[in-house]
Amino acid sequence: MNLSPVVIAIPMYFILMAIEMITLRFQKHPGYRLNDAVTNINCGVISQVTGVFVKVISIGIYTLIYENLALLQIPNNIWTFLLLFFLYDLCYYWAHRKSHEINLFWGGHVVHHSSEEYNLSVALRQSSTQTFWTFFFYFPLAILGFDPVMLVLASGINLLYQFWIHTEAIGKMGFLEKFMNTPSHHRVHHGRNPKYIDKNHGGTFIIFDKWFGTFQEEEETPTYGITTPVNSWNPFWVNLAHYATMKEELAMIPKWGDKVRYLFNKPGWLPDYLGGYRAPKEPGKDFKKYDTVVPPSFNWYVFFQYILLLVLTGFFLFQVNAFEWMIKVGVSAIIIWTTISFSGIFEKRNWFLPQEILRILVFSTVLFLLFNSLISIPILSTFIAIYALVSFAWLFKNQQQKDQITSASL
Structure with missing residues (x-):
């Protein structure tokens, strides 16, 4: 039996989504659209089933490093696990931040941001390719000597924590806002407004954003989604759309050096002779969410x-x-x-x-x-x-x- 915390919690996800729907209804908030929610969950479904194969590779490499290059033999107990959990979130911060700041890595993370709603189902909108661009950020933990089994547990709990912060049903949370990631902080992260883009990358803790200069307080209500909407309910295409755009834009760039820079510079970068960096713009008043209506x-x-x-x-x-x-x-x-x-x-x-x-x-x-x-x-x-x-x-x-x-x- 698969004892991953993420898999074990699947029934709880749907119970919490039902509670959120009821809460939002009392708050007279539309909250959910079936086509969007199904697409969110579908992306999570694909991520989990492809993860059966991908995670074997990432955990396998971590284990090899741990067995051959570990500097210490860190025992498994509650105190070392709490230390690991904190350090894991630090690694997560940098993996997450670079997934926003490097165009190639953004292809693996953009899936999670492509919904134009913000509810608990969005937490399940996960990419099937992100592991390829982030798993090596956790190798320092293997070199330090943290057990792979404990890493998997810390990873699962970190991901579980992030589920409940994908909601508009909860406002600001007082003193917790100072050091924990909260719904308010994470709503900022999902905003496509220029002031909110590339902010609040922490998983469980918000302190890393405050330390490293990427923190932004929630002010006006964010407009959710990405600056170039994917406009599709097809979860397979949602996973591939950014890579398809990259392929087209790489074909426009004649110089190999600029092609490499395109891969590793910020999303939106182009050489000066092709117009230069395309900065994100404020959503216009005529902005409408992608939607389709069926009987x-x-x-x-x-x-x-x-x-x-x-x-x-x-x-x-x-x-x-x-x-x-x-x-x-x-x-x-x-x-x-x-x-x-x-x-x-x-x-x-x-x-x-x-x-x-x-x-x-x-x-x-x-x-x-x-x-x-x-x-x-x-x-x-x-x-x-x-x-x-x-x-x-x-x-x-x-x-x-x-x-x-x-x-x-x-």
Whole structure:
């Protein structure tokens, strides 16, 4: 069983999101949009399933350094763990800060900032590539002699702490604002207003930002998101959009030295002969959040399918160590495929219906293969048959409704 604190806390995430929704409703705050929230969680789902493979590499390298280059043999106890947790957050600060200040690294972090809302679901909007640009920031902890198991625990708790600060339901928190990262401090971090950009990088503690000159108090309400909106509900594209832009802009730069500078300078940098640095601008009064509207029955269909996706993802992550490599790849593929399929509904893509029919058949097969040893085959087969029939009927009803709306608009 996977005992990662992040995986174990999955049920609590959704309980807290439900509480936040109720709180925001009482505060008469819109809070959530289904398409945005689903995309946020989808990015987290993809991050977790790809992390099954990526984290093996990052933790493996950390372990090699620890076993061969550690200067000390630090014992595992509550005091050394508290020291590790503090030092981990210091390393996190620099990894996070450089993820904002280096264009290539920003490609791995921009995913988390691309939502134009600010609620607990945004905390789950994590990148699938960020580990490649940040894992080496923690190597000094291995050289000092901190156990890899303790590092994984500190990392998980640090990430768990950051979940609850992604909310507008909580205002300023008095004396805690002086040394802890709080919702107010982190709202600043997610603002796209020029005064808020690249501020408040701490994970658990805000003191590092105050020490190193990147602290900004929350003043006016931030406008959330990124200066070049991704304008998509496709979590796969959300992960790749910045890299695609980088590829296009690198092709414009003729000099190899400038190409390297483009990779490692701040996002927005270009050589002077191509216009120079493009500084962020204040959001205009005509700024509108990216949105698409589909009939309610389409949203309910996504919600229905999403419940099953989360059950499959949760089971996979909890039991991942028991699966063979090929099963891990196969289940990860169908999970990622499903998250992309949902974006086809939200974005009204023509390719949605034929691939969704195929996806339901493959998804049903995966459910059978994973659960036939846990649930009696007659019961499981009946459940899957009902699931597939309901899905197909619902799909074709939605398609008829879509055709009627299209015909009425012509």
